[in-house]
Amino acid sequence: MMEFCLQIGDESQESCELSFSLLSILKKSFTYVLQRFGNKESEPFIPFLGMSSEEVGKLASFFDLTLDSPQRGNLGAYLGCLEEHKMLVEFFLRYRNRDGEISLWVAHLLATASLGENHLWQDMGLQNRAELGFLLRSLFFPLFSANKQDMRWKRFFYRKLCEEEGIFVCKAPNCKDCSDRPICFGPE
Ligand code: SF4
DSSP: OOOOBOOOGGGHHHHTTSBHHHHHHHHHHHHHHHHHTSSTTOSSOOGGGGOOHHHHHHHHHHHTOOOOSSOOSOHHHHHHHHHHHHHHHHHHHHTOSSOSHHHHHHHHHHHHHHTSSSOHHHHTTOSSHHHHHHHHHHHOHHHHHHOTTOOOHHHHHHHHHHHHHTOOOOSSSSGGGOTTHHHHSSOO
């Protein structure tokens, strides 16, 4: 596949290092997740990926997205998952390849979709798991490379998060002997 760089406004330095294919996957995913988690039917409801209006404005401008303004939904449900969402954002930020606005936005994208009920690639509006792998490898390589046993991504994130916090929610001390193994591994 031919790869080339985009140069867009003030973000030229950062975007030039991102391939066109990655940028188009990100645009597709931001469009999907903003809509999927940002309307009154959404469960959970997470308006604008949990970002400030200023930050989401920059994201929309960069990717040329049209936003519903404001996003409306069940604010009580949003407050109920706010702490978990913030914890996930901070988790992803610890594993990004480098600082910058794009990885900040993608951390919010991943955190939001992680709270959905389907496989992560599905909740991100991606075509398949391989697209998600490409995105993680490109922007969150330390996290991507740590999933050596190829666990399902949401399971892997939560397991790592719990390990970091010193909390052990798994049913067994290791995956080999665990009855939940089919849930954590297998096709995604
Ligand atoms: S297979 Fe069991 S031990 Fe391994 S991550 Fe899943 S729940 Fe935890």
